[in-house]
Amino acid sequence: MDAKIFRERLLGWYQEHQRDLPWRHTRDPYPIWLSEIILQQTRVAQGLPYWEKFMQAFPTLPDLASAEEQQVLRLWQGLGYYSRARNLHACAKQVMEEYNGQFPRTYDELLKLKGVGKYTAAAIAYFAFGEAVPVVDGNVYRLFSRVFGIETDIASSKAFNEFFNLGLELIDTQRAGAFNQASMEFGATYCKPQNPPCLTCTFASGCHALATGQQAKLPVKIKKTKVKDRYFHYLVFVHADQVLVRTRPVGDIWTGLHDFHLVETTKPATPDEWPTDLGKLLMGHSLKGGDVEYKHLLSHRRLHARFYEVNVPEKDAFEGLATQLEMQAVTWGNLENLAKPVLILRFLNDREI
DNA sequence: CAAACGTGGCA
């Protein structure tokens, strides 16, 4: 399909069907950057409330830069991929210190910012500064691969260059218009991963995938990792209105966030089957619970968390137990008042600790 | 460059 035809159809569709999103009403790079970080691997419906929360709490870049990292993480709770929150904060400080509080205006400079990769740099360069750089995200991979019949594995590194170069051909450098927004929007809401409505599509004539019935096969994405199961047996020690929390170790899921002491197994296990003596040890200490299960599903792993609430009548008597359990970096606190970001699991909502 | 990183919606 000719570049001009593609562009006209895409922009024609977009004019009719674009969503009204708050970060589209501005060219201020700050709210645009914030939206792009939040929307990495995240749907608009899920990210929008967070964008609003952040804009409320930190209306300007200096507000965010001068905040405590803990406060940023607390606001990010529940969104996932928490390194984004740390990079967000680090980036804000970086722009304040290295760029005099002004976002750099070019793709190459934007790429140097923390948490800003090829996609986000292109998006900001385009949306805030009008640089005609094509964005290549999951939606663009899908749209281009289907319409033009590209069978390159989109997980491979050369795929990016191939799609980026195609984007350069398709984008109109003279009057770039809303090309990038339109291609992402179309991929997100019309040329969907499953069951796209091809018969009424504006690209119905000329689409390679429709002509060959390859909609479900494209884009090609080779997946390799197999699913692993992890079983977390949480011990929630409770004393009056306080619980024992700890900082999660670096190098694992939820790094630096807070949760409770846990025993991990690779299979379902009851306390007496745990690889430590913990289960037996706790039998004498009113171990209750075991009825709250939190299932966490990822593309390549399944997390199963079960919670055991352990009542601690006297903190002093507990010290010996804590030593035996080899518990480290733990502190007592009221979850509501903790000044630290706490990993909110369903358990907490259920129990109102 | 493969692997790791969260969560929630959908069929």
Add this chain to the structure above:
DNA sequence: TTGCCAAGTTT
């Protein structure tokens, strides 16, 4: 229920 995967970046 299970699998797929979404406006990606970092290591």
